[in-house]
Amino acid sequence: MAGIKAGKHDEYLVGYQVEADATDLSETEVYLGSDTAQNSFAWLVPLSEGRALVGMAPRRRANGQMEGFIERLKSDGKIDSIASRPQTWGIPIRPLSPSYGDRVLVAGDAAGLVKPTTGGGIYYAFLSGRIAAESAHNAISSGKCTANDLRGYERNWKAVFGRELRVGSYARMLFETLTDDQIERLMIEFLSDGVLDDYIGEDVAFDWHGRVIMTTLRHTNIRRVLGTLGPSAAPFVARLMHAR
Ligand SMILES: Cc1cc2nc3c(=O)[nH]c(=O)nc-3n(C[C@H](O)[C@H](O)[C@H](O)COP(=O)(O)OP(=O)(O)OC[C@H]3O[C@@H](n4cnc5c(N)ncnc54)[C@H](O)[C@@H]3O)c2cc1C
Missing domain, CATH: 3.30.9.10 (D-Amino Acid Oxidase, subunit A, domain 2)
Structure with missing residues (x-):
């Protein structure tokens, strides 16, 4: 519509x-x-x-x-x-593209702006709602409301949490290929003193999963477990490692 x-x-x-x-x-x-x-x-x-x-x-x-x-x-x-x-x-859990049209800006769940890891969408609904409000204000003030004029809305939300969504999405793809036993092995390693306490430390944020996922992947012990996950997981591990 x-x-x-x-x-x-x-x-x-x-x-x-x-x-x-x-x-x-x-x-x-x-x-x-x-x-x-x-x-x-x-x-x-x-x-x-x-x-x-x-x-x-x-x-x-x-x-x-x-x-x-x-x-x-x-x-x-x-x-x-x-x-x-x-x-x-x-x-x-996948962003709508484009998330704007002639006189239209789409935010929150309607635009698929939800953490792919957990399905939590309240925080991104707030963030994208605020960015949409700023874009709407600028568009109405200048009388420029075509899809082309509103393109900056998507650029702006992507600049704030586009990478978070990509990393979260690749992490979910990997998670969905793993067995309970493989997830258990990864979690035991992640929760060990060497990784969580000494390496990640305070760097855990409730609403920002990308940073902690990418930092974790660089730890030697986690890499060792990832290397044992087998051929079905390997392409997803590689994709996540190279998420930009
Ligand atoms: C079971 C469950 C548990 C969840 N738990 C969490 C959680 O713990 N943490 C978290 O972050 N997220 C959670 N989520 C996800 C979260 O609910 C959504 O991501 C979030 O509510 C999205 O906010 P929103 O404003 O984009 O959309 P919504 O909250 O869906 O708001 C859209 C609003 O628009 C109204 N509306 C629809 N059509 C029209 C219309 N034509 N005219 C006028 N109004 C209209 C709707 O009635 C609704 O009030 C959960 C989701 C589910 C299903």
Whole structure:
């Protein structure tokens, strides 16, 4: 309707979430493993008044994994019962291109501006929303609102977090080729004192995953594990290593 050519997102996660009664929960919990959430992770997040959010964001469909996760939480005594209707919606993880048109600027989820690693899109929605507002202000002030005039919007968001999206996207591609065992080996190495404490140190930022991914890849111990991942992972490792 906006005249933007690439009108559909072909790369997306599907978010599932319900509220549950959970009286004894004090901390957020994250669950990994292909038997829990294929190519993703699941979460249990305490809210106020004995409630919690239970969710996951797998690729395409959860194929019964959400029900399995809820049953597991119940049998582990983490939650008592489900307290809301399940919500489900898509999270696009590939940027729309172009993200502008005649009198149109697209930001946030609508433009696929979401962390490909986790599916978190609130931060980039804010960033791209602000850049879109500045571009709209300039365009309206000067009376120049054609697609060509609005080209700078995409240039500007790419300058701020374009590389983050690329690195995140290549990291996800690699992650999706790995078995649970391979991910486990990488995580054990990453969490060791030699890598996380001594090498990465304070350089971990909640909203900026690219820097920590690229720094980690340069560590000899991580490179050694990456070298053992086999031929199906090798092209994705190479692509990630050379992400610009
Ligand atoms: C289950 C789940 C959990 C998530 N958890 C996290 C998380 O923990 N952290 C994180 O960063 N991200 C998370 N996300 C992703 C996050 O929700 C989105 O990336 C973020 O909300 C995108 O913001 P947005 O403003 O671009 O879009 P939205 O939040 O979708 O806002 C778009 C708004 O536009 C309105 N709208 C739509 N059409 C029209 C219309 N025609 N006219 C007027 N209004 C309209 C909609 O009603 C909506 O209010 C999660 C997503 C899911 C599915």
